[in-house]
Amino acid sequence: MRTTHAFACTFGATMITPHQTRFRLWAPSCDTVDLEIEGAAPIAMTRQPDGAFEIVAPCGAGARYRYRVRPDLAVADPASRAQPDDVFGPSMVVDPRAYAWTVNDWCGMPWERTVIYEIHVGIAGGFQGVRARLSQLAALGITAVQLMPLSEFPGGRNWGYDGVLPYAPESSYGTPEDLKALIDHAHGLGMMVFLDVVYNHFGPDGNFLSAYAAPFFRSDRPTPWGEAIDFRQPAVRTYFTENALYWLMEYRFDGLRLDAVHAIADRDWLVELAARVRARTEAGRHVHLILENENNDAGLLQSGFDAQWNDDGHNALHVLLTGEDEGYYRNFSDDPTAHLARVLGQGFAFQGEVFPTLKRPRGMPSGSLPPSAFILFLQNHDQIGNRALGDRLTVLADPRALRAAYGLLLLSPQIPLLFMGEEWGSRRPFLFFTSHSPHLGQIVRDGRRREFAAFAHFSDPARREQIPDPNQPETFAASVPNAREAAGPAGRGWQDLFATLLRLRRHHVVPRLRGARGLGAQPIGPAAVAARWRMGDGAVLAIALNLGEGVVPLPDWVAGTVLFDGSPADGSPATPAPPQRDLDPYSVTVRLLEVAHG
Structure with a gap:
């Protein structure tokens, strides 16, 4: 039986028969289209009462088209399913049922x-390049590949957030x-595929919506990327809600990561979106919704969203690992162990306290949420590329400290995320890159260099000139990633460590994760913290991490069978641990105290 999937969108080009296609464009600023x-x-096209223009035309898959919205302006379809010739070229009618799953x-x-693995499709070699990597990632223990944004952007080099x-x-x-x-191949390997989507802004080049749909934006709410999108408009809500459903239903993505939702003024649309997704996806199908949200809005994690990227956790760990205290790291440098302890015990570090760099309260209480509502990471595209x-x-x-931190990351009850190349300890940079027009590229380059003027290392203008130009092909x-790194002795050692930790997670943490709750966490040294959780089956998982140079006594309650003791080669069967011992510098211990039955 041939299985196909198609999602009927309100806007764009929808094939009715092989030789007939309905076209629909919301253009309330136009009299004719x-x-x-x-x-x-x-x-x-015929104007509808809601400001949309519609027509059924005699064409099918492969037809290329534009909308003439002014005598001097023809534009691509904002709901185009394919742009063979980039954003300034014509859109193409696609038959979604042409692919047999x-x-x-x-x-x-x-x-x-x-277990999430974030990947940039372009530097991985396109869709086929990512597909070729999947079996290796599955063997390592990765269960979900998260693709950085895929929306058509100008040129061929971009992070995807300029779509x-x-x-x-x-x-x-x-x-x-x-x-x-x-996606089909990933599913065959037993892997999920998530997509990073951007609903808070459009890129600066190739977006003509304001020329024919001015109400799409609101001038009273500026964002870092221009005027805010107006989610008060029903057509705008439909456009983005259906976009989420389109990726989930037609492409069979297993989940979405919503970028920077704190820049979306209308929070109620996020709640509405989650409800629509839950109501529309098939019964029995697992579909996951992830947030990036500087607001630390715990309420959204009780309103249909599975988890949020835990930037607080990353920032505290980064300060402990590097000693950096500039920029947003200044918010965590006063007492990073206390911040990390709160992250491990309650989710967010900031739960309504004043955030120093913003000079206003940030976040809300999160202690009632399960640890799996938080995605923890040491690196991602933002934290490296920015x-x-x-x-x-x-x-x-210090590589010793970094190895210990991975023990916490991959064995804690929070959901772990890795960034491409991290599994072999890549030392290659991940830079910010674009392929804008020369004029816009120069603006981006100069603006980026100005951003770093406040940092001590780049206070000298000559040093700022060393910051790579995002628009140069060499930056991309x-x-x-350098494949030779992965094949070398150091790369193999890192992969062995990750494989060991993910095997331990799969066998000892995952089966107990549903129903897990924090039992508290506390600093136990200048750069050391200990935490424990009551797992879903009643067992107690305890982790103590020391990222400092001195020996730290372990609390009595860090007890149980040793799952991992911080050695890079640690993969031996679990062994009984003494009731208490010291925690060595740059080390981690992970212990499980199981409940007696019978």
């Missing part, structure tokens, strides 16, 4: 089994069918 299909005469019984997997056509997979990465084949030189922790931190090339 013409549909221009290549090789055919323009067709006047091979894995038809996939329903995803419970959230507790999630302007949210329904069109980036054409430089491959075709829509290539993306579906990637550094001036894109340097990774492997060049910033320098970010491509």
